[in-house]
Amino acid sequence: MSDIKYWIALSMLQDVGPVRAKKLLSKFGTPGNIFNSDFDDLLAVEGIGTRVAKTIKEFSSWDLIGKQIDVLESKGLKVISYGDPLYPEMLREIEDAPALIYIKGDIQPKDKFAIAVVGSRNPTHYGASVAEQIAEELASMGFTIVSGMARGIDSLSHRSALKAGGRTIAVLGSGLDIPYPPENKILMERIAGSGCVLSEFSPGTPPDRENFPRRNRIISGLCLGVLVIEATSDSGSLITAAYALEQNREVFAVPGNVTSFNSEGTNELVKRGAILTRNADDVIRELAPVLRGFIKSKDKVKIEITGEEMELCKHLSGEPKQIDAISRESGLPSSRILGILLGLELKGAVKQISGKRFYLA
Numbered sequence: 001m002s003d004i005k006y007w008i009a010l011s012m013l014q015d016v017g018p019v020r021a022k023k024l025l026s027k028f029g030t031p032g033n034i035f036n037s038d039f040d041d042l043l044a045v046e047g048i049g050t051r052v053a054k055t056i057k058e059f060s061s062w063d064l065i066g067k068q069i070d071v072l073e074s075k076g077l078k079v080i081s082y083g084d085p086l087y088p089e090m091l092r093e094i095e096d097a098p099a100l101i102y103i104k105g106d107i108q109p110k111d112k113f114a115i116a117v118v119g120s121r122n123p124t125h126y127g128a129s130v131a132e133q134i135a136e137e138l139a140s141m142g143f144t145i146v147s148g149m150a151r152g153i154d155s156l157s158h159r160s161a162l163k164a165g166g167r168t169i170a171v172l173g174s175g176l177d178i179p180y181p182p183e184n185k186i187l188m189e190r191i192a193g194s195g196c197v198l199s200e201f202s203p204g205t206p207p208d209r210e211n212f213p214r215r216n217r218i219i220s221g222l223c224l225g226v227l228v229i230e231a232t233s234d235s236g237s238l239i240t241a242a243y244a245l246e247q248n249r250e251v252f253a254v255p256g257n258v259t260s261f262n263s264e265g266t267n268e269l270v271k272r273g274a275i276l277t278r279n280a281d282d283v284i285r286e287l288a289p290v291l292r293g294f295i296k297s298k299d300k301v302k303i304e305i306t307g308e309e310m311e312l313c314k315h316l317s318g319e320p321k322q323i324d325a326i327s328r329e330s331g332l333p334s335s336r337i338l339g340i341l342l343g344l345e346l347k348g349a350v351k352q353i354s355g356k357r358f359y360l361a
Contacts, residue, residue, distance in 0.1 A: 004100075006031035007081040008065050008202070011099045015052050018096040023047055025082070031099075035059065071203045077176050078103050090114065094221040094247050098200035101218075104176050104188075105196030111167065113291070114144040115283060116219050116244075118237040119153030119229035120262050125320060125353060127153060127230035127262060130254050132160045134227065137280035139166025144195060146171065146222050148215065149184055153229050153237075158191055167195040171219045173211035175199060180207035216240040217247075224287055225250030227277060231265030238265050241274070250286055252277040303347050312340050313360065316350065320357035 010031040027045050028034045042053035080086050081100045089112045117135050135157040145161035147154040149170035161168035170191045179185040216239045220226050226244040231237040241251045253274040256263025270276050315329045327334045344350035351361045
């Protein structure tokens with residue numbers, strides 16, 4: 001941990017962001033050498049003036065760093081520095097890659113084949129169903145699904161990747177010991193078991209508002225492309241898309257109803273040149289040159305459905321239908337229909353939303 005303490009110190013320095021940190025590392029090789037260098041040698045580095053050099057030489061929060069390392073060990077959290085071979089390959093490419101990241105779970109080489117799926121915190125049924133479908137399909141083909149674990153599209157994307165048995169990475173705007181939103185604590189543990197939860201913020205950092213735009217550059221930086229599903233005109237998802245463009249990543253957008261407030265941002269992205277996306281195949285087609293044999297078969301597990309279940313499915317579609325309407329059309333009592341639908345839900349053939357409304361998965 002002796003080397004890690006210097007990496008943590010480097011990430012804590014006021015006025016020394018990722019870009020300046022890279023310049024210092026290029027000159028001195030290791031963070032330990034930075035802190036042990038002469039004042040004049042620091043001044044010789046481009047962009048390091050007297051104030052920043054003084055900040056480095058006067059750094060004294062070593063006790064705090066010692067306590068942070070104790071927290072990391074007690075909570076099973078890991079630190080991966082920019083100089084570590086395990087540092088994500090795609091993230092290393094961006095100009096302002098963080099000097100170190102905190103993770104729970106593990107990062108694997110195949111995570112370079114990642115797609116970010118982001119969008120509204122309050123999606124419509126349309127947005128939610130499209131997010132689930134595309135994220136599940138991409139995960140089943142071997143892509144790592146990256147998102148921000150926020151309510152709405154983010155959480156649905158993580159859950160869909162897990163459902164497909166795939167890998168997923170959540171990037172937080174807080175320390176890893178402060179799950180946000182708090183109701184996603186269990187989801188966070190599941191993600192850590194099938195991928196990782198990642199943050200550039202040290203343990204104890206609260207989910208302050210200003211942290212989230214900053215973390216969005218990491219979401220896009222980890223990926224080959226960013227898919228936006230439902231976003232208002234001022235959505236944070238558009239910040240992620242803007243970072244993707246800066247980082248030379250692809251931007252995908254699912255079009256929506258032109259009268260929908262939730263689709264103003266995504267429709268504008270399409271208008272400005274984002275790749276119009278209807279399904280996973282649209283993503284694959286655009287990324288084909290860099291994939292070359294990576295894609296796994298997306299064969300789905302066959303679901304065995306009884307004759308009675310099949311008859312009821314004839315009265316369902318991709319649009320939610322209220323239980324009373326299904327009863328009228330099928331001629332079956334609601335109590336019997338609910339029993340059949342429960343069985344179909346457990347098989348993954350049918351989904352339910354509020355108001356006892358059901359639709360084909």
